[in-house]
Amino acid sequence: FCQRVTQRPCVRAPIHGKARMSRLRSLLLVAVASSLDLASAFAPSALGAAARRSDATVRGDADARSVELEESITSGTSAEASLVEPSAWRSLALGMALGVFAAFCVARPAMALPNLAKGEEIFLGNCAACHAAGRNAVQPDKTLQKAALEQYGMYDVDRIKYQVTNGKNAMPAFGERVSSQDIDDVSNYIMVMAEKGWTSSS
Incomplete structure (x- = not known):
């Protein structure tokens, strides 16, 4: 991979951010898929054998072990594999389900927290001409007060x-004028101020 031009040690660039998360997610998904594929080779016969074993025990069949061996021979699995409950x-x-869930939780890129001070700055520069206080x-009648937002189904940061975007x-529409992070900040600022009744930004 690396060629030495000078006497300095060869160092590969570390993998950062999204590339690391993407690689981690891929590795976890491959591991889970491989494990599920391996487990599925034994699961159907094991579940069926356990049910038939319990039926044989209830009937008082003294030859339950021979039933297990016969089932394992016909299904192509070992007798030990068919003994799994x-x-x-x-x-x-x-x-496996918890592993997949954890993989997606860990691999999700971190969401930036809203910056209310930045939201106030964006609001004052772009929105206050029509929406002051x-x-x-x-x-x-369509103010940014909490009661009005609730009445018109807009008391929700995503709405x-x-x-604001469209x-x-x-x-x-401000979607092409300001960044999505700025829209997130100003939307959260509006929600906080609506909750406070637009009395103070601090």
Whole structure:
């Protein structure tokens, strides 16, 4: 991989951020898929054999072991594999499910927390002309007060983000003017101020 041009040691560039998460997610998914494939080779015969063994025990059949051996021969599995109880497969399945869940939780890129000070700055620079103190200069009944937002189904940060991004009626779209992080910040700022009744930004 590396060639020495000078006497300095060869160092590979470390993998950072999304590339590391993507590689980790890929490795975990391959491991889970391989484990599930391996487990599926034994699961059907093991579950069926356990049920038939319990039937043989209930009937008082003294030759239950021969039934197990016959089943393992016809199904192509070993007698030891067919002795695995269903609860073992449930535990394996639960472990696999938790592993997949953990892989996606760990591999998700970290979400940036909203910056309310930045949100206030964006609001004052872009929104305050029409929405100063949570009012609405164009449509006075559709303010940014909590009661009005609830009445019009807008008391939700994702809905506010959507409207700020895409605009609606007289309100222009800001999706191409400001970054998505700025839209996230201003939307969270609006929600916080609506909760406070637009009395103070601190």
